[in-house]
Amino acid sequence: MAMSAFEATNLYFRRAADIMQLGQRIEAVFETPSREVKVALTVEMDNGEVRTFEGYRVQHDNSRGPFKGGLRYHPHVDPDEVKSLASLMTWKTAVIDVPFGGAKGGITVDPKQLSTAEVERLTRRFIGKIHDVIGPTLDIPAPDVNTNAQHMAWIYDEYSKLHGHSPAVVTGKPVELYGSLGREAATGRGVAIATRETLKSQGKHVEGARVAIQGFGNVGTFTARFLHAMGAKIVAIADHTGAVRNAAGIDVEKAIAHVKKHGHIAELDVGERFKSDELLFEPVDVLVPAALGNVITMHNVANVRAPIIVEGANGPTDPEANDALERRGVIVVPDIYANAGGVTVSYFEWVQNLQQFTWSEDEVNSKLEAKMVKGFETIHKVARERQVSLRTAAFIVAIGRVGKARVLRGL
Numbered sequence: 001m002a003m004s005a006f007e008a009t010n011l012y013f014r015r016a017a018d019i020m021q022l023g024q025r026i027e028a029v030f031e032t033p034s035r036e037v038k039v040a041l042t043v044e045m046d047n048g049e050v051r052t053f054e055g056y057r058v059q060h061d062n063s064r065g066p067f068k069g070g071l072r073y074h075p076h077v078d079p080d081e082v083k084s085l086a087s088l089m090t091w092k093t094a095v096i097d098v099p100f101g102g103a104k105g106g107i108t109v110d111p112k113q114l115s116t117a118e119v120e121r122l123t124r125r126f127i128g129k130i131h132d133v134i135g136p137t138l139d140i141p142a143p144d145v146n147t148n149a150q151h152m153a154w155i156y157d158e159y160s161k162l163h164g165h166s167p168a169v170v171t172g173k174p175v176e177l178y179g180s181l182g183r184e185a186a187t188g189r190g191v192a193i194a195t196r197e198t199l200k201s202q203g204k205h206v207e208g209a210r211v212a213i214q215g216f217g218n219v220g221t222f223t224a225r226f227l228h229a230m231g232a233k234i235v236a237i238a239d240h241t242g243a244v245r246n247a248a249g250i251d252v253e254k255a256i257a258h259v260k261k262h263g264h265i266a267e268l269d270v271g272e273r274f275k276s277d278e279l280l281f282e283p284v285d286v287l288v289p290a291a292l293g294n295v296i297t298m299h300n301v302a303n304v305r306a307p308i309i310v311e312g313a314n315g316p317t318d319p320e321a322n323d324a325l326e327r328r329g330v331i332v333v334p335d336i337y338a339n340a341g342g343v344t345v346s347y348f349e350w351v352q353n354l355q356q357f358t359w360s361e362d363e364v365n366s367k368l369e370a371k372m373v374k375g376f377e378t379i380h381k382v383a384r385e386r387q388v389s390l391r392t393a394a395f396i397v398a399i400g401r402v403g404k405a406r407v408l409r410g411l
């Protein structure tokens, strides 16, 4: 029986906590989010009609610093998913060692059905409702599924109307408006580095590695670009509109240009078209699920053929499928490390905002590279020493850091 997203995250947490013999006192602190906010967002549509949407912000833990995490706009956003994603952020910021806690938020909406003006009103209304629980030293939102720098600019603007000029209240802003160079590409750059380090640890090379990527949004496109630049061959990509494969290697820049223009990969002519659902079954060296959660499950795990899975998305592998993969010796590089490049550069953006100083793109990128390499070394070492999966190792590292901070501060 499938468990909920939050149960799944708590299961991964508990496995690591058990190995660490954390004890019930500490475990109890992390199994429930610190604060859950739900708001009704009533906005006027362009045609004069009024509609109400549900908005959420869940703050899981702030032992190591202000709550931090993205906002997603998607029809599947619900309290369970947001709680799970908020908890993952607590562990992610700890694994990559940036001084934040974990949070997540979202609005239950299909933004593709709304005009830009409607999305702007919805975003501003959301901030109007949650402005007193976010802030530069309290909780710092960022982009996630279906949100980007423009949404972050509206959030900065709306929050600043109420609290005065506050660029550090949100990260992932446009570069022209207190954003950081390198932030937009950061998650994909990090996924590419994670892939390279994983291959290296297996005595393999990124050069010539065949990669399939599910999802061709912010994470998927930049992952494709950087892996291609490292010498890998992107042989299949998919989004919700379809999939395309090409054994000789997809023309990544052509695919990215197509998505920039049309918003999806339908009609993209860079290889053979096939069914989107089957992307996960490509016989590749590395599979990168970089779309939504819960895509590798007991229903399809037997058909997954890649020996390495790098989780670009949050929560793409459900625990039962994860265990089936582990039993087969498949290496799963967990979301809380693999896609941590985004929040890492969010941290760099926040630092720049607080210092009112900007860094060069090279500086951002080389600091990100160092964080991702160090992160891999750390979890790989724990995985070897304790004979556990990379996921359990990542949770052990994260829980150790968050637990230590919590105990030092006092329960």
Ligand code: GLU
Binding pocket: 068, 069, 070, 071, 092, 140, 141, 142, 143, 144, 145, 171, 314, 339, 340, 342, 343, 344, 346
């Ligand atoms: N939404 C991204 C994530 O899931 C980025 C969060 C952030 O930058 O705060 O990691």
